[in-house]
Amino acid sequence: MGMRTGNNGKAGMRVQTTPRGASRVAPPPARRRQWRMPRINWRLAGRLLFAMLAVVALGAGLQAWQVLWPQLDRPISQVLVESKLGEVAPQNQQQLQQELERFGEARFLSASLAAMQQALEQLPWVDQARISRVWPDQLKIEVVEQQPIARWGEQQWLNSRGQVFHGVTRAPGDTMPQLVGPEGTEEQVMQQYWSLTRILRPMGYSITRLELRARGSWFVHTREGLELLLGRDEILEKMRRFTTIYERELKEQMKQIARVDLRYANGLAVAWRDEDNNETTVQ
Incomplete structure (x- = not known):
């Protein structure tokens, strides 16, 4: 087998060498980022929308109520008196009227029916009294008179x-x-x-x-x-x-x-x- 030797007598070999250090790899070509629409929390958005509509509706309702209140809260025009024993005597009707007059100018919605009822039941001949509103501007008094035993x-x-x-x-x-x-x-x-x-x-x-x-x-x-x-x-x-x-x-x-x-x-x-x-x- 033949071999090529150098001047120093050694066998000559062709050796392929590479440069020292880390090898470099070329980066991939940059990709263009595409814009995406952010995800929407539809449940949260619905709640916010509902809250806003509720606030608007409440404000509109309060404003309408302020306009309607004077029309609804009218002065009492008539007081109806009923008794389970029949017609209430005129002098007793007068006593009822006097008790109600202590509350001043009673109005249909703002009148305190509980306070009026309590005052009427203090009359000696009244056992129980019940007061209710009759639209649009009347009060109805139902009287249970004392029954002497x-x-x-x-x-x-x-x-x-x-x-x-x-x-x-x-x-x-x-x-x-x-x-x-x-x-x-x-x-x-x-x-x-x-x-x-x-x-x-x-x-x-x-x-x-x-x-x-x-x-x-x-x-x-x-x-x-x-x-x-x-x-x-x-x-x-x-x-x-x-x-x-x-x-x-x-x-x-x-x-x-x-x-x-x-x-x-x-x-x-x-x-x-x-x-x-x-x-x-x-x-």
């Missing part, structure tokens, strides 16, 4: 709840019972009246006067002329005792009895008519 003392009245009032719209009949007691016992006396009435009515007796005296003793007068002295304690127990003895011994003789004294622990005492108030004790 009994007289309280000489000049006052009691309703079914034992509440005292001072006026009535219609004069009650002569059958109205009279209840008497110390101040502040109105409800207690009324409850006792109902309890005694439930016992005496089936026996044919109607209470015309029930009295609670200062020391706590109870006295009953009936339309049939019978008086009952009940004492202070165990009233219902004494009445049950009376009904038992009444059915057993006294029923046929009640027309001759003027008074029954139930203040005994066991039994009762009977006072007879037209016999100088002689009493008989029944055990």
